[in-house]
Amino acid sequence: MYTIGQVAKFLGVSRDTLKYYEEKELVKPKYDDENGYRKYNPYDIHDVITTNFYRELDIEIKKIQEIKQSKSVTDLEHVLAEQEAKILEELAYKKRLLKKIKSVKEDYYKIKEHLGEFTITEMKPLEVKGEITEYAAYEEYETIRNSTENLKKAVTLTSARRVIHFDEEGMKEERFIVVRKIEDADKNFKGEVLSHPKCIYTVIEDGRFVNGEKSIDHEVGERLLKIAQDNGYELTGMAYINILLTTYEEGLERVFLEMYAPIK
Incomplete structure (x- = not known):
């Protein structure tokens, strides 16, 4: 026979954990x-070892109690299958998070390389999934949520293009x-596809830390026209603007925007 302290040391668990298992009648040592x-x-x-194993599988206490009271191995099979499905779903979500990171x-490296500079590059294919009235049309954000790989708590604006x-x-x-990037092997798209082989590409900065609450709309066209005139490019007269990253200085946002302006 062993004391609670000895068992805690053997199994690497706390006394509080063992007391909690006792309280939930998952283990019933004699007094x-x-x-x-x-x-x-x-x-x-x-x-205790078995309970720890089930907890490691993230099976909730109530389910473990049901397993201990069950007379059928099939019941355990159902619980494990249910937990397997939850873990696979969570793994898929973690993969989406890793992809987002x-x-x-x-995007951070784009900012480091292209902020205030320009290059000529391709705007890779985008599938148009819908439209919203403006960035501040929050009641229309369902279009954004439904057209991107969803995060659980965040609405990401990287799929919106002005x-x-x-x-x-x-x-x-x-x-x-609202757009979705078309991967190289992706053939499953139905909407309008946007693609431009040659664009002026640059990263510019906006936000209250840089501009207060002043609009920079008039500067965008002027900046593109100057780049084109100085370098002999002929613009088509349109541009696609996307939020790359938002950070903060002194509590005020710095918004980094990437801009593609097709050239003829």
Whole structure:
């Protein structure tokens, strides 16, 4: 027979955990009538080991109680199958999170390399999944949520694109589209596909830390026109703007935007 302290040391669990198992009647050590101490026999220790195993599988206490009261191995099979499905779902979600982290890291490197600079590059294919009135049309965000790989708690705006049309006199019109990146092996798309083989690409900065609450709309077209004029490019008169990353300085947001402007 073993004391609670010995069992805790054997199995690497706390006394509180063992007391909790007792409270939930998952293990029932006998009490020494003389001193009132718990005494664990080998069967009790086995119960603790089994309970720890089920807890490691993230099976809730109520389910473990049901398993212990069951007379059928089939009942355990059902519990394990249910837990397997939950774990597989969680793994799939973790993969989405890892993919999102990788994407954000790539965006960070874009900022380091292209902020205030420009290059000529391809705008890779995007499938148009819908439109929203504007970024602040929060009641329309369901379109964004339904058209991207969902996170559990966050609405991500990286799938929203602001499309502007402009000329030498300034911005003419704009719209906001929701898009999905088309992977190389992806053939399963139904919506309009946007792709431009040659674009002026640059990263610019916005947000209250940089501009207060001032709009930079007039600067966007001017900046693109100047790049084109200085380098002999002919613009099509449109641009796609996407939020890459938002960070904060002195409690005010710094918003980094990437911009693709197709050229002829």
